[in-house]
Amino acid sequence: MTKAHAAPMTSAPVPASRGCTDTPILRQRGQHEVFCGLTSIIWLHRKMQDAFFLVVGSRTCAHLLQSAAGVMIFAEPRFATAILEEADLAGMNDSHDALDEVVAKLLARRPDIRQLFLVGSCPSEVIKLDLARAAERLTQHFAPNVRVLNYTGSGIETTFTQGEDCCLAAMVPVLPNTNPADLIVVGALPDVVEDQMMQLLANLGLDRVALLPGRNAGVDPHIGPNTRFILTQPFLGETHAALCRRGARHIAAPFPFGEAGTTAWLQALCRAFNISDNRFDEVTAAPRARARRALDAHRATLEGKSVFFLPDSQLEVPLARFLAAECGMTPIEVGTPYLHRDLVGPDLADLPGNPTLSEGQDVDLQLDRVRKARPDLTVCGLGLANPLEAEGLTTKWAIELVFTPVHFYEQAGDLAGLFSRPLRRKALLHLEAAE
Numbered sequence: 288m289t290k291a292h293a294a295p296m297t298s299a300p301v302p303a304s305r306g307c308t309d310t311p312i313l314r315q316r317g318q319h320e321v322f323c324g325l326t327s328i329i330w331l332h333r334k335m336q337d338a339f340f341l342v343v344g345s346r347t348c349a350h351l352l353q354s355a356a357g358v359m360i361f362a363e364p365r366f367a368t369a370i371l372e373e374a375d376l377a378g379m380n381d382s383h384d385a386l387d388e389v390v391a392k393l394l395a396r397r398p399d400i401r402q403l404f405l406v407g408s409c410p411s412e413v414i415k416l417d418l419a420r421a422a423e424r425l426t427q428h429f430a431p432n433v434r435v436l437n438y439t440g441s442g443i444e445t446t447f448t449q450g451e452d453c454c455l456a457a458m459v460p461v462l463p464n465t466n467p468a469d470l471i472v473v474g475a476l477p478d479v480v481e482d483q484m485m486q487l488l489a490n491l492g493l494d495r496v497a498l499l500p501g502r503n504a505g506v507d508p509h510i511g512p513n514t515r516f517i518l519t520q521p522f523l524g525e526t527h528a529a530l531c532r533r534g535a536r537h538i539a540a541p542f543p544f545g546e547a548g549t550t551a552w553l554q555a556l557c558r559a560f561n562i563s564d565n566r567f568d569e570v571t572a573a574p575r576a577r578a579r580r581a582l583d584a585h586r587a588t589l590e591g592k593s594v595f596f597l598p599d600s601q602l603e604v605p606l607a608r609f610l611a612a613e614c615g616m617t618p619i620e621v622g623t624p625y626l627h628r629d630l631v632g633p634d635l636a637d638l639p640g641n642p643t644l645s646e647g648q649d650v651d652l653q654l655d656r657v658r659k660a661r662p663d664l665t666v667c668g669l670g671l672a673n674p675l676e677a678e679g680l681t682t683k684w685a686i687e688l689v690f691t692p693v694h695f696y697e698q699a700g701d702l703a704g705l706f707s708r709p710l711r712r713k714a715l716l717h718l719e720a721a722e
């Protein structure tokens with residue numbers, strides 16, 4: 288897997304404290320306010336350049352995608368919606384025949400498509416349209432040119448980042464077998480961030496690294512019992528489980544946000560592949576220093592301010608760690624749709640302070656807690672941000688954290704900037720009002 292390094296690995300982790308590892312979790316199962324899993328098609332279709340995402344859904348699903356992606360009318364998009372009409376919903380049509388026809392037309396018109404994802408929605412799930420069976424049938428028909436897979440993006444079952452999780456989990460069972468001790472880095476990153484990461488890994492001596500998802504089907508990873516994998520996104524619980532089922536081993540680490548998070552993530556890789564401390568220091572000294580300087584520019588704004596996370600992107604625990612441990616903020620409540628300890632355990636262990644940890648949502652009760660706490664900054668979904676702003680609270684849209692490049696050293700300053708900007712804007716507005 289790696290080029291050999293003679294020096295012994297001496298950078299054993301130093302568990303200074305258990306942070307919030309043992310903090311009791313407030314579990315809520317009430318009404319929740321999040322986008323559905325279809326939303327992740329917007330970044331996945333840009334990442335997987337020979338893939339097409341065919342949502343089997345309603346006009347509402349089509350509108351969501353169209354308005355969120357903002358695709359120009361003359362572009363050849365890599366997603367579309369096969370609309371279920373009333374007769375389909377009433378069971379009067381054979382939806383499988385209709386779907387086969389749509390897929391045949393699509394693939395005849397777009398020979399560049401190598402992977403076709405049939406994406407389930409609320410309507411397709413309500414009428415129990417069996418997209419797994421459809422994917423199997425269509426794969427047999429269009430193999431070897433096109434691989435057809437299915438997953439759900441339904442708002443009944445998923446939050447918006449789970450769309451990516453379900454998509455990647457659907458890919459895992461069809462990855463080819465292998466034996467070498469390769470590394471798979473899992474999670475869709477913007478190309479520029481992925482290139483920076485691959486350069487860091489190459490400089491460390493990791494030269495058998497594959498990505499899931501790959502930029503096209505031809506470079507998808509192979510997998511076997513000697514494969515190790517590390518996640519770049521904390522919302523990939525199903526993908527983690529699917530990779531473990533294939534025998535791959537997870538390298539647990541804090542997520543690579545900020546200087547300390549990126550350092551801990553890389554150190555976990557170095558321990559797993561026996562890369563020396565010296566090599567690690569040589570490779571990371573300069574970007575670590577740049578990241579620290581970039582964070583310094585935002586610390587004065589963020590330090591001492593309180594932050595409240597409503598459950599939305601599943602990035603909440605790692606981001607709370609970043610804001611508390613690296614920027615000096617005080618998390619009051621860290622709410623997340625699901626709390627996967629296998630995934631965010633290392634971030635929980637590095638999360639200082641004594642925040643409430645909550646999983647799931649009962650939105651009215653949680654809004655009562657926000658109003659009582661009056662945090663300096665509330666991180667929440669789009670639908671809650673405007674009403675909270677109208678009540679005088681400062682907010683940050685959680686979805687921006689998924690659409691903006693925020694991982695690894697070179698993005699540490701931009702990540703802090705996403706949180707410092709609304710606080711600065713608020714301070715300026717107060718100044719103007721006082722004049």
Ligand code: SF4
Binds near residue numbers: 344348351
């Ligand atoms: S999948 Fe469900 S929640 Fe998402 S746009 Fe379609 S109908 Fe709405």
